[in-house]
Amino acid sequence: MTDGNTMRDNKLFILAPLLAAVLAAGCINPAMFKKGAYAVDDWESWTGWNDTHGSNQAANDGLYYRLSAGQDDTRDEPSDGYAPGLIISRELTGAKWRADLEADFKIPTGAMKRFSYGVWVGGDAARPSIGSASATLKIVAQRQNGPRPADDSLIVFCLPGARPFALPKDLKVLRFERDGNFFSVSYAMNRKTFVPVFRLDAGSAAEAPSQKLFIGGFSGGDPQGAHMRLKSLKLNGTEVLR
Structure with missing residues (x-):
């Protein structure tokens, strides 16, 4: 007769090598399960090409995303000297939600580099890249810098379609919101008063599975230590990073 403790130990003995094999195969990024003041185990990790383009880390002061040379957030296959970079994502549910993001950035001048973040709507199992043909709607904020003073900017736009909107680089909160078929973006300098940027009717995206x-x-070259630090993410008013 086998007691409960023995059965439990046997299950753990079986699961341990299976989990190790999954990690070794690159299906799960171990960094996504690191606990601390900031927990990110509800996020998905879409590894970069050969798992060498882009990295992330949950630290005591936020969720860090770091660039690697030659990574490109618009590609799903390598070409022209660039390769798909790491994407991390978190599923949104329902037809009515609000996501408030607070982040800061280190982006030295030099080769062009950017961080892209926002909302991706499309196929259930598709990689959520900016260039993905499986998307029905992409709302993208980009914080970038490069060799020219004019490159130091923050913009937001939607694909397909609309022109980019310039945003203050020192904004406190960037808000993405959905209400039925309508998607909108706004920002706040003080966490209180939100300035609307755009609102669009995206009925074609309403039935997308993800x-x-x-x-x-x-x-575009040496990222010089460039990183994005996500300090806060509130979904419908509830902090979900801590």
């Missing part, structure tokens, strides 16, 4: 918040990036 909607995600995502973070990715691009680096």
